[in-house]
Amino acid sequence: MVLSEREEAVFEGGIKLGGIYHQFIGTPVSRRSRASLEAAIEEAVKNQPFVEDARVKIDERFFDRIGNEFDYLSLTGKMLDVRVTVRVGGTRCVCRMEYREEMDYPLMYVEEIESLGENRE
Amino acid sequence: MVLSEREEAVFEGGIKLGGIYHQFIGTPVSRRSRASLEAAIEEAVKNQPFVEDARVKIDERFFDRIGNEFDYLSLTGKMLDVRVTVRVGGTRCVCRMEYREEMDYPLMYVEEIESLGENRE
């Protein structure tokens, strides 16, 4: 199958976002452990092909309203904000996962895509 | 961000493949339970947006050579063959995950992409 660089880039970005969600949802997380989980997700994703950068943010506000006595939560899509930057040849795209309150859904989308004006490596 | 239908379709397909791998790898599976896991993965993925069809095959040959005494294995990428058909507007693509012996890698790729000659719904 012949895909354009843009198509390959967004395909690879989709793989990474779907993978992050389904690998890490359910992990026990607290105000104290949040930073280590963000770092581990970022470092894990940076191992994968075509990834230039990854930024993961777990929304701290969820730890203000823990309903149980145990002072931690299972990670959910509501808490996650992720940006993965993928580069295929001369095309770079930024893929994003972000919880959308009005949709009640952790939306995954392509935030930016640009041609770097270079030949494919 | 304005994406073409083809770009949207492969992005969505990537999300599904990455999600399947990272959700289900590690599941205990045996010759006996294989079919129920294949069915559950297929049904799970068909819930997701833009998915028209999903086919999952867990390679039975792995159950011939179980090294442990327990007669089951943890699901790995080597055992999985997946086809997810995604439709966005008038574009349909088939995304595939397949273990490639020569790469020692569960490759994810776009197997087919076609325009159905219809307007975007």
Added chain:
Amino acid sequence: MVLSEREEAVFEGGIKLGGIYHQFIGTPVSRRSRASLEAAIEEAVKNQPFVEDARVKIDERFFDRIGNEFDYLSLTGKMLDVRVTVRVGGTRCVCRMEYREEMDYPLMYVEEIESLGENRE
């Protein structure tokens, strides 16, 4: 380490409950796909050592109140009711995972434990 049969049985039961939660939380599930996921979890767990039986129930009521437009949910601990029966020698225990509203927590506990009056096999 020398453990009693009861201790071994509840240790094994704990492993299975912890495993179910962290393997399957996040799976896309709907009214339509629920039964296939329940069956796959049950069959997966029955592969594991010392498991005599497993029953998994995903609470249908959650599908009455889906807030998003996509008509499916990510599996959470709130939706799960699990019973795993473990047997070690002459001891059988039933381990349970059940969401407790008042605790806002998917509680895991030993529901029953009995000696079958037999020697250890």
Added chain:
Amino acid sequence: MVLSEREEAVFEGGIKLGGIYHQFIGTPVSRRSRASLEAAIEEAVKNQPFVEDARVKIDERFFDRIGNEFDYLSLTGKMLDVRVTVRVGGTRCVCRMEYREEMDYPLMYVEEIESLGENRE
């Protein structure tokens, strides 16, 4: 159900080991990202009830023999060595997950259990 402190402690330890395995197996990991994943697993587990300590080691030797071109691996049970220390009342136990070559199996077992000579808190 009335359990002894020892029984409760090993049940809780089993939950944690089963959870670690099924949450994190499949995570992309490399020589570079290993330490961040070890730290994140430890911090995640320490959030859970009754956990006093957690130590996670991902075996570096696996990164010497990566068969693919991508210089990372999916985390498997072969690579993991885990110790979780659980305390219930006056009983402390150390639960371990360790890959056993001769069994080809990531064995989970109770490594130590001791009474601290204290009343239950």
